[in-house]
Amino acid sequence: QVQLVESGGGLVQAGGSLRLSCAASGRTFSNYAMGWFRQASGKEREFVAAINGWSNTGTYYADSVKGRFTISRDNAKNTVYLQMNSLKPEDTAVYYCASRTIAIVSRALSDYTHWGQGTQLTVSS
Numbered sequence: 330q331v332q333l334v335e336s337g338g339g340l341v342q343a344g345g346s347l348r349l350s351c352a353a354s355g356r357t358f359s360n361y362a363m364g365w366f367r368q369a370s371g372k373e374r375e376f377v378a379a380i381n382g383w384s385n386t387g388t389y390y391a392d393s394v395k396g397r398f399t400i401s402r403d404n405a406k407n408t409v410y411l412q413m414n415s416l417k418p419e420d421t422a423v424y425y426c427a428s429r430t431i432a433i434v435s436r437a438l439s440d441y442t443h444w445g446q447g448t449q450l451t452v453s454s
Contacts, residue, residue, distance in 0.1 A: 330355050331353070331354070331355040331356055331428065331442075331443040332353070332354045332355050332443075333351055333352070333353050333426045333427070333428060333443055333444065333445035334351065334352045334445055334446070335349060335350065335351050335424065335425065335426045335445040335446065335447060335448040336349070336350050336351075336352070336448060337349040337350050337448060338423075338424060338448030338449045338450045339449075339450070339451070340451045340452075340453065341416055341450070341451070341452055341453070342416075342452070342453050343416060343417055343418055343452055343453065343454050344415060344416065345416050345452075346412070346413060346414045346415075346416065347413050347416065347450065348410055348411065348412045348413065349365070349410065349411040349413070349424055349426075349448060349450075350408055350409075350410055351363070351365075351408060351409045351410075351411075351426030351445055352406075352407060352408050353407045353408070353409070353426075353428065354407065358402075358404055358407040359382060359383055359404035360382050360383070360431075360432055361382050361428050361429050361430060361431065361432060362379060362380065362381050362382050362428070362429040362431065362432055362433055362434040362435065363379065363380055363382075363400075363402060363409040363426065363427070363428050363429075364376065364377075364378065364379035364380075364426070364427045364428075364429075364434070364435070364436075364441055365377040365378045365379070365400060365409075365411045365424060365425070365426060365427075366424070366425045366427060366438060366441075367420075367422035367423065367424045367425065367450075368422055368423050368425070368447075369419075369421060369422040369423075370422075372422075374425070374438060375391065376391050376436045376437075376438070377390070377391050377394055377398065377411070377424070378390045378391065378394065378398055378399075378400040378411060379400065379434040379435065379436060380400045380401065380402055380409065380434060381432055381433060381434045382431070382432030382433075383404070383432060384402075384404075385401050385402060387434055388400050388401075388434075389434055389436060391436075393419075394413075394420075397413065397414050397415045397416075398411060398412065398413050398414070399411070399412040399414075400412075409426060411424070413450075416450075416452045417452060418452045418453065418454045419452075420450060420452050421450060421451050421452050422449075422450060423447040423448065423449050423450075424447060424448050424449075424450055425444055425445055425446075425447045426444070426445040427441035427442075427443060427444045427445070428441060428442065428443045429441055429442065430442050
């Protein structure tokens with residue numbers, strides 16, 4: 330049983346920074362691509378960032394967060410991170426961690442088989 334547990338959300342002022350964490354359990358974490366998605370109130374869930382299995386190479390970002398957000402993983406700790414800088418009010422959303430069953434990253438929600446429960450980020454103006 331794969332479990333993903335996000336943490337680190339909260340309330341931050343515009344221009345601030347925050348780091349989200351996603352702890353994985355239940356299988357060999359390093360073999361699988363991981364992604365972060367977000368869903369703002371009244372909107373569809375959207376891709377934010379993703380990282381290939383095995384290492385911190387092979388990262389991909391949505392245009393809206395490129396240059397501000399950084400995804401990374403620590404395979405020894407079975408954890409993936411999302412460092413978020415220069416936050417904007419439009420970044421406000423519930424952030425979800427997700428995993429694939431292969432190491433190759435994807436931007437498509439349907440390619441991810443396991444999801445965390447989400448963590449709320451609110452950016453005040």
